[in-house]
Amino acid sequence: MNISLEEIGQVTGGRVVGDDGIAISGVNSLNEAGPGEICFFADQRLSEELKKTRGSAVIVSVENQLFNGPQVVAANPELAFARVATLLSPAIAGYPGVSERAVVHESSVIGRNVSIYPLVYVGKEAVIGDDVILFPGVFVGDRARIGVRTVIHPNVAVLRDCVIGKDVIIHAGTVIGADGFGFVRDGRTSVKIPQTGIVQIDDQVEIGANNCIDRATFGRTWIGSRVKTDNLVQIGHNVVIGDDTVVVAQAGIAGSTRIGRGVMIGPQSGLIDHLEIGDGAMIAGRSGVAKAVGAGEIVSGVPAMPHRLWLKITGLIKRLPRLDERVRSLEKKVKELEKLVEME
């Protein structure tokens, strides 16, 4: 597929400088682009790469003399680039209809124009929306529902009764709707509390690979619209995540914690159960969050505290050997002073 630079200007709302008739067939990084490809320049440290790029056009925030070809001037070059890349990327490879080598229960309801690859399993009374793509090894449990245009990558399990929205992407190996970790102690042993709720994932969510999102004990574990999770993320039973929140790799959120909208949860962080995290909060990577975080707050550390305090404390921790010496020196001086004063 080819589009002209003029069209790229229109798609991105950018202004074209130079020949707007040239044809663009792909996107690439400054370093690796070749003829017919478009790049973006947003990081001043890459000036050298901009100068040397072999790409045919560049998206910039202000016209740049280092590049000798046509440019698209856009407010946010990376965002403009993402839009062009989306336009030029090949569609995800579908399958023509329902494979005979898939196993689709006769009581399920299958939409139009679906791609159900071989080796997929669709359970009783499951509902698969129009244009859905289910890759090999996908398991869709009884009565689960998959919204239109959703793409589910290989070996994902969406267990019974769970509800997946429209335009969702679920990457390979992820498990949606395993039982929450709910047990009651009876003396030394653990008695299972049946997990009878579901997982609900709203529209335009993207879930990374090998995630675990547990079903609720009652009601639902709920992932709001446009939430993005990275790989190996753990989301416990009855967690609620607000719209537009981002959860980075290997983070874990324990049961019943409620995350606001537009929250950023850093990699390898952990949130205990039954917390409230306000809208727009930011939780730095490797934080251990053990109490509520207010809207817009930035926290880090273990246990998590205001980010500025954490930075200060981190600096002081590194200077602990010096602090120890200072105290030792004081002890010596005070001893000497005591002697002197006593003598008098």
Next chain:
Amino acid sequence: MNISLEEIGQVTGGRVVGDDGIAISGVNSLNEAGPGEICFFADQRLSEELKKTRGSAVIVSVENQLFNGPQVVAANPELAFARVATLLSPAIAGYPGVSERAVVHESSVIGRNVSIYPLVYVGKEAVIGDDVILFPGVFVGDRARIGVRTVIHPNVAVLRDCVIGKDVIIHAGTVIGADGFGFVRDGRTSVKIPQTGIVQIDDQVEIGANNCIDRATFGRTWIGSRVKTDNLVQIGHNVVIGDDTVVVAQAGIAGSTRIGRGVMIGPQSGLIDHLEIGDGAMIAGRSGVAKAVGAGEIVSGVPAMPHRLWLKITGLIKRLPRLDERVRSLEKKVKELEKLVEME
């Protein structure tokens, strides 16, 4: 399914107050319960919810005037509730026999009343006990053995020769019996040590989703009876976990470490290899355990230390900026004192 409140009293060993003839068809939370459903009340902070619940009956520890209907008074309401919920929950959906679309090696031994869903693979000389349920995508390796009534969820791999007990539940995506991480350095490169042992999982164990439990180098990695693991847990080769131990999400246990009985291992904690953890020990979330923990000890922090000490230290770390100021103030005062004393 409906049961009377009288039966619920019998099942839970509780005392019924009010109409014991009413029919209960399900369980729910105080908030979400409706007619025909029973809830439990154990957390005093939920008094408002108790007052407003639309459920038909409540399990309590002492009779409560806020609720206007029949009550079951039980020593441990949550435990009583778990037992009722188990009774009322629908059974896990089985499959009528061995699907023709499963691949079951002719040399395997298949028990009675099994549910082998389509797209399951059972290897040579594997043994599948009576009443076992294997969901689509399950792989059972050659000579592996699965005990009676065990349920294995979609896309789990139980690799060759591993032994799974009775009444075990393994959640989706988990890998039992991958090779342990055993290499010897030969100059710069790593030479693999063949991993010839197995994983043995005893009765009534429940393993979370996307866990990895590695096979032993020799002998066995051994998970004791009634152990419960949450999601994304890593258990290295030759680890031994005692009966009734609980391992919470994203924890990792390195090779040859021996965990006692009834131990609690918190989320995102890590235990190095070749440790001994005593019976009943508790390891807090996000701890990094680098040396032995005695029976009944409670540890936390990185490196892990007695929990009380960690709490104290955590408090002191937060006051490091203040400590730094105090030392600075002392330095100033001592300098002044030195001047004064010298002058004299």
Next chain:
Amino acid sequence: MNISLEEIGQVTGGRVVGDDGIAISGVNSLNEAGPGEICFFADQRLSEELKKTRGSAVIVSVENQLFNGPQVVAANPELAFARVATLLSPAIAGYPGVSERAVVHESSVIGRNVSIYPLVYVGKEAVIGDDVILFPGVFVGDRARIGVRTVIHPNVAVLRDCVIGKDVIIHAGTVIGADGFGFVRDGRTSVKIPQTGIVQIDDQVEIGANNCIDRATFGRTWIGSRVKTDNLVQIGHNVVIGDDTVVVAQAGIAGSTRIGRGVMIGPQSGLIDHLEIGDGAMIAGRSGVAKAVGAGEIVSGVPAMPHRLWLKITGLIKRLPRLDERVRSLEKKVKELEKLVEME
């Protein structure tokens, strides 16, 4: 399979002491070995086990009087043992050819002597090398290429266009080539940056179970030769890992970070994006690495610092309660001194 001790001497470059004609059929630990089995002795703490072993022969670094049978004296007994174990271990069980119950696209290119188990999926124009073993549930995407003698365990997904080298082992449940976590903010929402690159895994790599190795935004995420990863490891888009590097369980490496050769990355450690880690560096378990690490450096802690400094600081942190007391005592003494000096 049986081999004589004489052959074992030849294979390991060791010197046989005692009867070199005895037949060895297997390897085991000192504790569990029986007749016909060989063990190794390298850890002096296991002297008692050496004395009691029922194994027929032992590999040692120097002749040892505690063991009463033939010995193989080798410079590195554990390495010698690994070589013998490799020789004596049964080969991984293959499948005779391409199962009719696998789904292999007609446009794919399949080598000689492959084992394609039932329930495998191989996409369009994929290339499967000679002697490759693909276990049930493996997904090989369109145009992906798998090098000769590579073994891929159950339920692994190798997504479109990815390239796997020769003699690679990939353990169960791993996902190679899911989309990198690339989004641009547009106001409150996240716009996906299409991930058009691939993952390239070089020869003799071993990847653990339930890993996630993301495809590059452009170009490739690249895992060098003989790299070994443990379970549940996360590797972001465009990461480059040099030859012979080892990544232990549950570690995470964020996008575009470049790891040198022969690096050791400890368990549960995290590396932020766009870092450079020099050859031969060592990153301790649970480290949080936020800046570059030079060749040969050893770092630990959060944020990571030189290992010696971290050890010192860890000790000081444990003594914070004492430091606090010392400062309090100084404050008291200085107050008294001030009084005394003022009085004069």
